[in-house]
Amino acid sequence: MKKFIISILLIASALHLPAQTDYKASLFGCMSDGITLNTQSIQTAINTISSCGGGTLHFYVGRYLTGTIFLKDNVTIALHEGATLVGVPSIYDYAGPSDAPKGLIVADGQKNIGIVGSTPEREFNTNVVGNGIIQGQGALLVKNAEAQRAKGYLDETIEQAAPALISFAGCTGVKVTGLMLEGAAGAAVTFKRCKNVETARLLVDSRETPASSGVVADDCENLNVADNFIHVSGKAIRIARSKGVKTTNNKTPKGKL
Amino acid sequence: MTKNILKLLLLGAGLLACRQLQAKDYDVRDFGAVGDGIFLNSATIQRAIDFVHARGGGRLVFYPGAYVTGSIYLKSNVTLHIEQGATLLGSTNPWDYVKDPYVGWMAMIFAVKQENIGITGKGVINGRGFATANNMIKYIQKGLLDDPLRNDRPSETNRPENIHFRECSHVAISDVTLKDPASWNQTYDQCRDLLVERIRVDSKSYWNNDGIDIVDCDGVVVRESFFDAADDAICLKSHDANAVCQNVTVESCTARSSASALKFGTASRGGFRNIRVTGLTVYDTFRSAITFASVDGGQIENIVVDGVRAINTGNAIYLRLGNRNSGKAPSLKNVIIKNVYAEVPYTKPDAGYSYEGPVEDNPRNISPASIVGLPNMRVENITLENIEMVYPGRGDSLYAKVGLTAGELDGIPEMEKSYPEFSQFRELPAWGLYVRHADGIRLKNVSFRAQNEDYRPAVVLDDVNGATFTGVTFSEPNDGGKNQLFRYKSSNITIQ
Numbered sequence: 001m002k003k004f005i006i007s008i009l010l011i012a013s014a015l016h017l018p019a020q021t022d023y024k025a026s027l028f029g030c031m032s033d034g035i036t037l038n039t040q041s042i043q044t045a046i047n048t049i050s051s052c053g054g055g056t057l058h059f060y061v062g063r064y065l066t067g068t069i070f071l072k073d074n075v076t077i078a079l080h081e082g083a084t085l086v087g088v089p090s091i092y093d094y095a096g097p098s099d100a101p102k103g104l105i106v107a108d109g110q111k112n113i114g115i116v117g118s119t120p121e122r123e124f125n126t127n128v129v130g131n132g133i134i135q136g137q138g139a140l141l142v143k144n145a146e147a148q149r150a151k152g153y154l155d156e157t158i159e160q161a162a163p164a165l166i167s168f169a170g171c172t173g174v175k176v177t178g179l180m181l182e183g184a185a186g187a188a189v190t191f192k193r194c195k196n197v198e199t200a201r202l203l204v205d206s207r208e209t210p211a212s213s214g215v216v217a218d219d220c221e222n223l224n225v226a227d228n229f230i231h232v233s234g235k236a237i238r239i240a241r242s243k244g245v246k247t248t249n250n251k252t253p254k255g256k257l
Numbered sequence: 258m259t260k261n262i263l264k265l266l267l268l269g270a271g272l273l274a275c276r277q278l279q280a281k282d283y284d285v286r287d288f289g290a291v292g293d294g295i296f297l298n299s300a301t302i303q304r305a306i307d308f309v310h311a312r313g314g315g316r317l318v319f320y321p322g323a324y325v326t327g328s329i330y331l332k333s334n335v336t337l338h339i340e341q342g343a344t345l346l347g348s349t350n351p352w353d354y355v356k357d358p359y360v361g362w363m364a365m366i367f368a369v370k371q372e373n374i375g376i377t378g379k380g381v382i383n384g385r386g387f388a389t390a391n392n393m394i395k396y397i398q399k400g401l402l403d404d405p406l407r408n409d410r411p412s413e414t415n416r417p418e419n420i421h422f423r424e425c426s427h428v429a430i431s432d433v434t435l436k437d438p439a440s441w442n443q444t445y446d447q448c449r450d451l452l453v454e455r456i457r458v459d460s461k462s463y464w465n466n467d468g469i470d471i472v473d474c475d476g477v478v479v480r481e482s483f484f485d486a487a488d489d490a491i492c493l494k495s496h497d498a499n500a501v502c503q504n505v506t507v508e509s510c511t512a513r514s515s516a517s518a519l520k521f522g523t524a525s526r527g528g529f530r531n532i533r534v535t536g537l538t539v540y541d542t543f544r545s546a547i548t549f550a551s552v553d554g555g556q557i558e559n560i561v562v563d564g565v566r567a568i569n570t571g572n573a574i575y576l577r578l579g580n581r582n583s584g585k586a587p588s589l590k591n592v593i594i595k596n597v598y599a600e601v602p603y604t605k606p607d608a609g610y611s612y613e614g615p616v617e618d619n620p621r622n623i624s625p626a627s628i629v630g631l632p633n634m635r636v637e638n639i640t641l642e643n644i645e646m647v648y649p650g651r652g653d654s655l656y657a658k659v660g661l662t663a664g665e666l667d668g669i670p671e672m673e674k675s676y677p678e679f680s681q682f683r684e685l686p687a688w689g690l691y692v693r694h695a696d697g698i699r700l701k702n703v704s705f706r707a708q709n710e711d712y713r714p715a716v717v718l719d720d721v722n723g724a725t726f727t728g729v730t731f732s733e734p735n736d737g738g739k740n741q742l743f744r745y746k747s748s749n750i751t752i753q
Contacts, residue, residue, distance in 0.1 A: 023636050024406060024409045025400065026394050026406065026410075027398055029395075031391065032385065032409070032410075032613060033463075033466075033612065034611065034612070034613065035611070053436045055714075058409070059409075060408040060409040060410070061408050061464075061615045062409075062464075062615075063613060067258065079712040080408075081615065081617050082614070082615025082616060082617050084615075085616075129619065129620060130620055131617075131619075133616055162748060179620060180616065203619060203620055203656075213664070229655070229656055231656075251656075252655075253653055253655055255655065
């Protein structure tokens with residue numbers, strides 16, 4: 001019996017069963033106007049949801065300006081069609097995991113987390129592709145970082161300062177699916193020491209900075225990269241020192257990878 | 258016929274102007290109104306309106322100052338005259354607004370079943386809708402108002418408009434600036450003899466900020482006005498299956514929108530007829546310069562659009578029949594669109610505006626202009642004349658592809674019950690114009706120009722019966738002589 005329960009639990013965690021509790025971003029005062037900086041509202045939402053046992057934070061159509069937010073255990077962000085997380089162009093609003101690049105959406109040592117493009121209430125509702133957007137404003141961000149460096153106020157190199165859109169380190173059970181990822185200052189998505197990762201059905205368009213990579217993974221285990229369209233200025237997919245990597249049906253404008 | 262109506266309208270407007278000259282002016286401050294931007298004047302302004310109305314009418318004048326108010330009701334023979342430097346400032350407390358039980362909407366300035374009314378003067382009506390809408394969200398989250406928060410926003414009818422007039426006649430709106438409502442900006446529903454001139458609409462504060470909504474009205478002139486709106490800029494609607502929006506002239510207007518610039522619909526129950534639009538300038542518009550949609554059983558007929566210049570606009574023309582459970586067959590016929598120049602960009606046309614249009618229906622390459630009916634409900638008799646459309650091209654078949662095989666063309670969904678939007682089908686097989694389920698399509702002197710290569714042909718006709726192409730030209734770099742006009746299941750196609 002115990003074994004049975006354990007195997008059920010294992011199956012459940014492998015399937016990444018979605019948490020049942022849903023929260024709308026407006027409950028936490030998030031503003032969809034593209035002007036209000038929502039960093040702390042979103043962070044409060046994530047912390048609250050995680051401490052209540054997990055769930056999904058839903059963003060509906062609109063532009064939500066934010067700096068770095070930290071995903072926590074058992075929290076998924078759902079970006080419905082037309083919902084856009086917009087990275088604030090101020091360089092000092094970003095942070096990262098201790099040993100991985102900075103990011104707009106960061107997780108450090110968390111489990112069972114995700115950012116997903118949610119199903120639109122339309123006739124196409126089967127295989128969600130590119131719904132919900134994360135926009136980095138990378139060119140603007142790098143320009144501002146350069147200006148800060150020129151004045152001597154910023155100690156980091158541009159490379160250190162430039163955030164990825166998504167930077168996860170030491171996480172287990174990660175889902176990044178069905179999104180449009182645009183204009184990263186660094187890479188679009190980067191994983192370090194992560195396990196059981198699914199990265200699928202992304203439309204990546206990141207060419208605002210000279211060497212923006214698409215999907216980057218280092219020292220990961222069980223990584224599935226599938227059905228993505230990646231149009232970037234750097235390398236589309238860059239995977240190092242990882243085990244159990246599956247890449248299927250990924251495309252760039254030059255053809256299939 | 259249209260000319261006569263226009264004359265009548267002008268005469269009506271002239272009479273109204275004469276009457277206003279004779280009418281007495283009342284200073285709203287004499288009633289105790291305070292233009293300090295703080296004091297809530299609703300009751301005072303209402304008393305003033307009632308008084309002027311009871312005394313046979315006149316102008317209630319707002320001299321420079323900021324007059325905060327919630328809902329007020331305009332009465333017959335009263336004109337609100339807002340002097341330059343004066344502002345009617347919407348209260349940001351949603352409870353200061355009435356949801357009128359008869360019309361079912363919230364608004365700052367209501368008029369229901371009144372005549373000879375107006376809002377004039379070079380002052381401003383500022384709804385401050387962003388704050389009001391977000392305050393309303395907090396009350397809904399607290400459970401004080403029942404609202405499903407669809408798309409995480411209150412329903413349009415639970416947010417105040419600036420103006421909502423219902424069943425009024427002889428209405429004149431002139432010179433004012435209308436700013437930042439929480440919902441639609443100004444609705445005229447079942448009004449007769451409406452003149453809107455020289456107004457300026459700056460309406461990008463919250464969702465559904467339409468520029469102007471003309472609903473089931475008869476005898477309307479909108480002219481020399483400027484609209485900058487987050488949602489549809491100049492919008493004709495038909496809410497009542499037994500009414501129709503008719504005899505409308507829109508002339509010399511400029512529109513900017515994060516949705517469509519000139520739109521008929523989406524609510525299209527009765528229909529739209531005898532409508533003439535001339536001299537329309539469109540820029541930085543996210544969706545279509547022109548969208549005519551009948552999806553609720555309405556009839557759209559006898560429409561002339563003459564003279565449109567659309568720069569940096571997501572799509573030029575979208576004509577659509579759909580059927581969202583109205584139980585009544587819609588129609589879309591006898592439409593002439595001529596003298597149009599449109600430039601469609603590769604990048605997002607409304608980037609940087611407040612409340613940008615939502616990126617959706619991806620993956621798709623740049624969408625073509627479209628005329629789309631249903632297999633058994635066909636778009637009829639459409640003329641496109643003297644038109645130049647410039648497209649970016651760059652359609653990439655690896656990103657999204659619908660080719661020209663029977664399987665791919667038939668695989669494009671009908672989307673009969675969906676919200677009608679030019680992007681709704683996602684990828685379409687043409688870069689310039691896609692026509693499906695239509696009869697009697699005439700293109701005369703139409704030029705399609707792609708600035709870069711595209712994997713698609715310029716035009717695809719699918720299930721079109723009767724089309725004439727006279728002087729239609731295509732240009733696309735390195736097109737290798739590909740067939741730019743693809744016909745599928747179509748008959749009686751003449752190319753001259």
